[in-house]
Amino acid sequence: MSLRREDIVRTRLEHLLETLRDSESPTIGGVSRLARVDALACIEAAYVSRLLDFEARDLKNAGLGFYTIGSAGHEGNAVLGHLLRTDDPSLLHYRSGALVMARLAKLPGETPIYDTLLSFLASREDPVSGGRHKVWGSLRAWIPPQTSTIASQLPKAVGMAFALERERRLRTAPTDAPRVRADSIVCVSFGDASCNHASAQTAFNAAAWATLQRLPVPVLFVCEDNGIGISVHTPDGWIRSQFAARRGIDYFEADGGDLEEAYTTAERAIEHCRRTRRPTFLRLRVVRLLGHAGSDVESLYHSEAQIEAAESRDPLLRMSRDLVDRGLATGVELHALWHETKARIGRVRDIAVQTPRLESTAEVARDLLPPDASRVQDALLASKTSDSRVQRWGGHDKLPESDRPRHMAMQLSRALVDLMHVHPEILVFGEDVAKKGGVYHVTTGLYEKYGVGRVFNTLLDETMILGTAIGAAQLGFLPMPEIQYLAYLHNAEDQLRGEACSQRFFSDGQWDNPMVVRIAGLAYQKGFGGHFHNDNSIGVLRDIPGIVLAVPSRGDDAVRMLRACVAAAKFERRVCVFLEPIALYMTKDLYDKGDAAWSFAYPPPGDVGDDDVVFGTPRTYDADSRTPGGAELPKILCVTYGNGVPMSLRARREVAADVTVVDLRWLAPLPIDAVLRSARRMDALLVVDECRRTGGGVAEAILAAVAEDPESRHLKARRVVAEDSYVPLGPADRWVLPQEEEIVEALESLTSDLSNSEPKRVRRR
Numbered sequence: 131m132s133l134r135r136e137d138i139v140r141t142r143l144e145h146l147l148e149t150l151r152d153s154e155s156p157t158i159g160g161v162s163r164l165a166r167v168d169a170l171a172c173i174e175a176a177y178v179s180r181l182l183d184f185e186a187r188d189l190k191n192a193g194l195g196f197y198t199i200g201s202a203g204h205e206g207n208a209v210l211g212h213l214l215r216t217d218d219p220s221l222l223h224y225r226s227g228a229l230v231m232a233r234l235a236k237l238p239g240e241t242p243i244y245d246t247l248l249s250f251l252a253s254r255e256d257p258v259s260g261g262r263h264k265v266w267g268s269l270r271a272w273i274p275p276q277t278s279t280i281a282s283q284l285p286k287a288v289g290m291a292f293a294l295e296r297e298r299r300l301r302t303a304p305t306d307a308p309r310v311r312a313d314s315i316v317c318v319s320f321g322d323a324s325c326n327h328a329s330a331q332t333a334f335n336a337a338a339w340a341t342l343q344r345l346p347v348p349v350l351f352v353c354e355d356n357g358i359g360i361s362v363h364t365p366d367g368w369i370r371s372q373f374a375a376r377r378g379i380d381y382f383e384a385d386g387g388d389l390e391e392a393y394t395t396a397e398r399a400i401e402h403c404r405r406t407r408r409p410t411f412l413r414l415r416v417v418r419l420l421g422h423a424g425s426d427v428e429s430l431y432h433s434e435a436q437i438e439a440a441e442s443r444d445p446l447l448r449m450s451r452d453l454v455d456r457g458l459a460t461g462v463e464l465h466a467l468w469h470e471t472k473a474r475i476g477r478v479r480d481i482a483v484q485t486p487r488l489e490s491t492a493e494v495a496r497d498l499l500p501p502d503a504s505r506v507q508d509a510l511l512a513s514k515t516s517d518s519r520v521q522r523w524g525g526h527d528k529l530p531e532s533d534r535p536r537h538m539a540m541q542l543s544r545a546l547v548d549l550m551h552v553h554p555e556i557l558v559f560g561e562d563v564a565k566k567g568g569v570y571h572v573t574t575g576l577y578e579k580y581g582v583g584r585v586f587n588t589l590l591d592e593t594m595i596l597g598t599a600i601g602a603a604q605l606g607f608l609p610m611p612e613i614q615y616l617a618y619l620h621n622a623e624d625q626l627r628g629e630a631c632s633q634r635f636f637s638d639g640q641w642d643n644p645m646v647v648r649i650a651g652l653a654y655q656k657g658f659g660g661h662f663h664n665d666n667s668i669g670v671l672r673d674i675p676g677i678v679l680a681v682p683s684r685g686d687d688a689v690r691m692l693r694a695c696v697a698a699a700k701f702e703r704r705v706c707v708f709l710e711p712i713a714l715y716m717t718k719d720l721y722d723k724g725d726a727a728w729s730f731a732y733p734p735p736g737d738v739g740d741d742d743v744v745f746g747t748p749r750t751y752d753a754d755s756r757t758p759g760g761a762e763l764p765k766i767l768c769v770t771y772g773n774g775v776p777m778s779l780r781a782r783r784e785v786a787a788d789v790t791v792v793d794l795r796w797l798a799p800l801p802i803d804a805v806l807r808s809a810r811r812m813d814a815l816l817v818v819d820e821c822r823r824t825g826g827g828v829a830e831a832i833l834a835a836v837a838e839d840p841e842s843r844h845l846k847a848r849r850v851v852a853e854d855s856y857v858p859l860g861p862a863d864r865w866v867l868p869q870e871e872e873i874v875e876a877l878e879s880l881t882s883d884l885s886n887s888e889p890k891r892v893r894r895r
Contacts, residue, residue: 134187135419135420135421135428135437135441136183136184136187136202136420138441139202139419139420139441139444140184142441142444142447143180143444143446143447143450143468144468146447146450146451147450147461147464147465147468148465149461150450150451150454150461150464150465151461151462151464151465152461153461155454155460155461155462156454156455156456156457157457158457158458158459158460159457161456161457162390162456162457162458163390163394164389164390164393164394164456164458166458166459168212168393169389169390169393169453169458169459170458170459170463170467171208171212171232171235172208172209172212172228172232172389172393173208173389173449173450173453173459173464173467174231174235174467174471175205175208175211175212175228175229175231175232175235176205176206176208176228176231176445176446176449177446177467177468177471178227178228178231178242178243178471178475179201179205179208179227179228179230179231180201180202180205180228180446181468181471181472181475182200182227182243182246182247182250182475183200183201183202183227183420185247185250185475185479186198186200186250186424187200187420187424189247189250189251189479189483190424194251194483195250195251196250196251196252196264197249197250197252197264198423198424198425199224199225199264199422199423199424200225200227200420200423201224201225201226201227201228202418202419202420203225203356203416203417203418203419203420203440203443203444203445204225204226204227204228204354204356204386204414204416204418204445205227205228205386205445205446205449206228206384206385206386206387206388206389206392206414206416206445206449207225207226207228207229207319207352207354207386207414207416208228208229208231208232209232209389209392209393209396209397210229210232210317210319210352210396210400211226211228211229211230211231211232211233211234211235212232212233212236212393213393213396213397213400214233214315214317214400215311215314216233216236216237216270216271216272217272217309217310217311217314218272218310218314218315218316218317219272219273219274219287219290219310219314219316219317219604220233220271220272220273220316220317220318220319221273221274221276221283221284221286221287221290221316221317221318221319222266222273222276222283222317222318222319223276223319223320223321223324223352223354224266224276225321225354225418226266226319227246227266229319230242230266230268230271230273233268233271233273234268234271237270237271240268240270240271243474243475243478244478244481244482245257245258247475247478247479247482248261248482248485249263249264249265250264251482251483251485251487252264252487252488253482253485253486253487254485254486254487254488254489254493255485255486256638257638258275258637258638259275259636259637259638260488260493260638260639261487261488262488262494262635262636262638263277263636265277265636265637267636267637267640267641269640269641272310274604274633274637274641275633275636275637275641277628277629277632277633277636280324280327280329281320281324281325281327281328281329281330281333282329282624282625282628282629283318283320283629284318284320284324284329284330284332284333284334284351284597285329285332285333285336285593285594285596285597285598285600285625286597286598286600286601286604286625286629287316287317287318287333287349287597287601288316288318288333288336288337288340288347288349288409288594288597288598288601289594289597289598289599289600289601289602290316290349290600290601290602290604290605291315291316291337291346291347291348291349291409291601292340292345292346292347292598292601292602293557293598293601293602293605293607294310294314294315294316294346294348294605295345295346295407296557296583296602296607297310297605297606297607298312299583300554300555300583300584310605313404314348315348315349315350315400315403315404316348316349316350316601317349317350317352318349318350318351318352319352319353319354320351320352320353320354321353321354321355321356321359322353322354322355322356322357322358322359322364322368322369323358323359323360323362323364324359325353325369325372328593328621329593329624332591332593332594332597333594333597334351334373334376334379334409335589335591336589336591336594336597337349337351337378337379337409338376338377338378338379338409339378339589340378340409341378341379341408341409342377342378346407346408347407347408347409348403348404348406348407348408348409348410349403349409349410350399350400350403350410350412351379351409351410351411351412352412352414353369353373353411353412353413353414354386354414354416355369355413355414355415355416356416356417356418357417357418358418360422360426361422361430361431369413370383370413373411373413376411378408378409379408379409379410379411380402380403380406380408380409380410380411381410381411381413382395382396382398382399382402382410382411382412382413383395383412383413383414383415384396384412384413384414384415385414385415386414386415386416386445387415387416387417387443387445387448387449388448388449388452389445389448389449389452389453390452390456392414395412396412396414399412416445417440417443417444417445418440419440419441419444450464495635495675496639497634497635497638497639497676498634498635498675498676500678500746500799501678501698501702501704501745501746502702503745503746503747505697505701505702506694506697506698506701506702506744506745507738507744507745509697509700509701510690510693510694510697510736510738510744510745511736511738512736513552513693513735513736514735514736515529515734515735515736518551519548519551519552519735522547522551522579523547529734530544530548530732530734531731531732531733531734533731533732534729534731535685535726535729535730535731536685536729536730536732537685537715537716537717537718537728537729538682538684538685538688538710538711538714538715538716538717539570539571539572539715539716540685541685541686541688541689541730541732542572542685542688542689542692542710543567543571543572543573543574543575544689544732545688545689545692545693546558546572546573546576546610546692547575547576547579548735549610549692549693549696550576550579550580550584552735553608553696553700555606555607555608556584556607556608556609556610556696557584557585557586557602557607557608557609557610558573558576558580558584558585558586558610558611558612559585559586559587559588559595559598559609559610559611559612560587560588560595560611560612560613560614560648561587561588561589561590561595561612561614562587562614563576563577563585563586563587563612564576564577564582564585564586564587565577565587568612568614569614569650570650570712570715572648572710572715573585573612591622592613592618592619592621592622593621593622593625595611595612595613595622596611596613596622596625596626596630596647597625597629598611599611599630599643599645599647600625600629600630600633600643600645603630603642603643603644603645604641604643608644608645608646608696608699608700609645609646610645610646610647610648610696611645611647611648612647612648612649612650613647613648613649613650614650615649615650615651615662615663615665615712616649616650616651616652616665616667616668616709617651617661617662617663617665618662619649619670619671620670623670623671626647626671626674626677626705626707627673627674629643630643630645630705631643631674631675631676631677631705632675632676634676634703635675635676642703642704643705644699644700644702644703644704644705645699645705645706646692646695646696646699646706646707646708647705647706647707647708648708648710649707649708649709649710650710650712650715651665651666651668651709651710651711651712652664652665652666652681652709652711652712652713652772652773652820652821653665653666653713653773653820653852653857653863653867654711654712654713654773654820654863654867655712655713656713660857660858660859661856661857661858663712664712664857664863665857666820666821666822666826666827666852666857666867667821667822667826667827668681668709668797668821668826668827668828669821669822669825669826669827671707671709671797671798672797672798672828672831674798676704676705677705677706677707677798678695678698678704678705678706678707678796678798678799679706679707679709679796679797679798680692680694680695680706680707680708680709680795680796680797681709681711681771681772681794681795681796681797682708682710682711682795683711683714683771683772683773683774683775683776683793683795684714684728684730684775685729685730685732686730686731686732686733686739687730687739687749687793687795688710689732689733690733690737690738690739690744691708691744691795691796692708693735693744694744694745695708697745698745707798709772709797711772711773713773714728714772714773714776717776720776720779720780721780721783728776745796746796746799746801747795747796747801747804748792748793748794748795748796748801748804748805749792749793749795750790750791750792750793750808751775751779751790751791751792751793752790753782753788753789753790754779754782754783754789763786763787763788764787764788764813764814764880764881764884764885765787765788765790765811765812765813765814766787766788766789766790766812766813766814766815766816766877766880766881767789767790767792767805767808767809767812767814767815767816767845768782768789768790768791768792768815768816768817768818768873768877769792769794769805769815769816769817769818769832770791770792770793770794770817770818770819770820771793771794771795771797771819771820771828772820773820774818774819774820774868774873775791775793777818777868777869777870777873778791778818778873779791780870781870781871781873781874781877782877784874784877785874785877785878785881786881787877787880787881787884789877790808790812792804792805792808794828797828800828800831800832802831802832802835805832805835805836806835806836806839806841806842809836809839809842809845810839810841810842812845813845813846813884814845814846814847814848814880814881814883814884815833815836815842815845815846815847815848816847816848816849816850816873816876816877816880817829817832817833817847817848817849817850817851818849818850818851818868818873819849819850819851819852819868820851820852820867820868821851821852822851822852822853822854822855823851823852823853823854824854826852826854827851827852829849829851833847833849846880846883846884848876848879848880849876850868850872850873850876851868852866852867852868853865853866853867
């Protein structure tokens with residue numbers, strides 16, 4: 131059996147078009163519910179899409195192209211591209227070629243054929259991704275590029291639909307955000323196999339959950355049901371059985387191979403969704419042609435008879451015949467349209483293949499560079515106390531900076547009040563954040579001050595919390611979602627990795643998802659512990675390209691750093707994660723009970739402290755004058771963060787060494803240059819990392835950087851880290867988490883080594 135099935139499919143279609151051309155066609159203007167102009171627009175988009183699929187295979191076979199997942203058999207989705215408005219945000223499946231062609235045809239000046247060919251070629255001039263990947267996208271046409279079609283776009287589509295109503299009511303979106311209208315809807319397309327994915331199920335569940343509460347969620351779920359996921363068949367009737375009678379989601383179905391039926395049903399589904407503002411499910415029955423992709427050998431799992439049966443259902447065969455039979459086009463017209471389009475694509479291809487590809491790391495990664503710290507700093511310095519702020523707090527004497535020093539949780543709560551006052555586009559949401567004020571009361575009072583439109587509870591679903599953040603961000607909001615515990619992030623982390631942080635990369639910087647995700651995390655929490663409330667692995671976050679990860683250790687830093695994250699999100703359009711150490715929320719003392727040495731005054735807006743730059747820089751605690759020993763002491767740099775900071779400050783008092791403690795504060799990107807500048811003046815280095823020994827924290831990265839730095843290689847180095855274990859409940863946590871006595875022992879060992887005396891044996895806990 132031929133492996134080049136595209137030749138067979140192409141020949142069969144062209145033979146039909148020749149037959150239609152040579153036969154006597156009915157008079158134009160036959161009986162049809164579909165207007166001729168609409169029919170021709172849809173069939174042209176379908177022809178373009180199919181010819182581009184063929185071209186992708188030809189380019190790959192010639193060694194010029196890099197992408198062959200096509201839309202062949204799914205061309206019925208052209209009706210959606212024609213019917214949806216270009217201000218209806220559309221998050222699309224990779225088999226959406228005809229939809230995109232029809233949609234872009236409505237916008238003068240667009241060049242979808244050229245743009246698609248550039249994407250096949252991974253050309254630097256591809257206007258969608260800049261040559262980074264083949265993705266459908268358009269800023270003008272409200273098509274945010276999708277990086278995955280295994281359902282990860284569904285949660286953010288539901289989140290965007292949910293945020294549409296808030297955008298209409300609050301009207302806080304900046305003018306440079308793509309605009310939507312009051313009756314816009316969100317379209318999201320996907321395959322039948324994707325319906326089984328957890329990310330899809332969470333989106334369907336959230337949409338129905340909102341409907342039950344009469345919350346508007348105008349999302350059009352478009353399932354392009356071809357009956358197979360690569361080689362795994364979807365049971366007959368599965369999609370209808372799951373969605374036709376699903377409460378809270380309204381169901382429509384059409385044959386995607388029947389242009390008139392697909393058009394009229396899609397028209398009704400779109401009108402229903404737009405009018406009722408309810409989640410609407412449209413199942414389009416389609417067929418997959420040419421396998422999953424060019425590399426897919428379909429004969430390994432389908433017989434020749436099965437493949438030929440699918441090809442006989444080619445929608446372009448049926449659509450072409452029907453248009454002629456119904457008097458919507460002549461055979462001559464369709465034959466000419468196909469061959470003229472084919473010739474045009476050939477001409478455009480000859481130009482596209484001459485364009486350059488990405489040629490450097492800088493070109494590939496330019497949209498993943500750290501935010502501009504100077505812009506963030508300027509935004510922080512520009513923020514001042516205003517009369518409206520004074521009124522918000524109830525008078526000058528009620529301003530938080532007028533109060534005595536307080537612990538981190540209270541200062542963060544106050545910072546959120548200030549930030550929401552200054553930035554009306556901020557939305558705070560998550561489980562228990564509204565009336566309850568969060569598990570640790572950090573969001574206390576926000577609901578009463580700013581109302582349910584801006585502060586609201588979500589269902590218990592971290593994937594949807596983050597999906598809502600992405601959707602709201604793309605409408606112009608600045609979301610501040612809360613994930614209750616770091617351990618709860620892991621089942622939803624792909625919304626950050628695969629969607630939020632990748633958006634700039636895969637859209638050549640045109641689309642972004644600015645947000646600040648607040649997460650309570652790290653360990654040492656007493657009385658309410660165990661792994662699920664003491665998760666000490668940040669590797670999953672540090673591994674995400676382009677993310678900003680901030681970890682404060684004290685109240686005043688927490689306020690300034692949260693402001694910096696908001697500024698980075700708003701002005702540098704970045705995804706920031708603000709990890710709040712639970713065990714330090716209520717910590718007031720440092721050395722002795724009642725000393726209040728870990729309580730700090732609230733920094734008013736515009737106060738960036740003693741640092742030249744808040745964003746991306748560590749805090750340094752110079753050597754303690756109360757260190758025991760003489761004047762000539764070994765110089766040790768202790769690098770740490772979070773809970774490790776107060777532990778290290780206490781530990782250094784116990785050793786005869788000149789110990790400088792550096793609080794990293796920012797863990798992604800790591801302030802490596804600042805660490806190396808300090809390290810070069812030292813005799814030894816100790817990294818205190820409360821996260822796991824292997825891949826869980828930052829110790830490995832810091833020690834590797836020191837080893838690679840010619841001016842720091844002289845340093846004797848140690849690390850105190852957590853074990854590769856989950857955190858147990860109760861006092862057993864000391865056997866896997868760094869303890870102060872271990873920090874003391876490590877410092878003593880380094881001091882002994884530097885003094886050329888017999889080093890002490892570091893005892894395991």
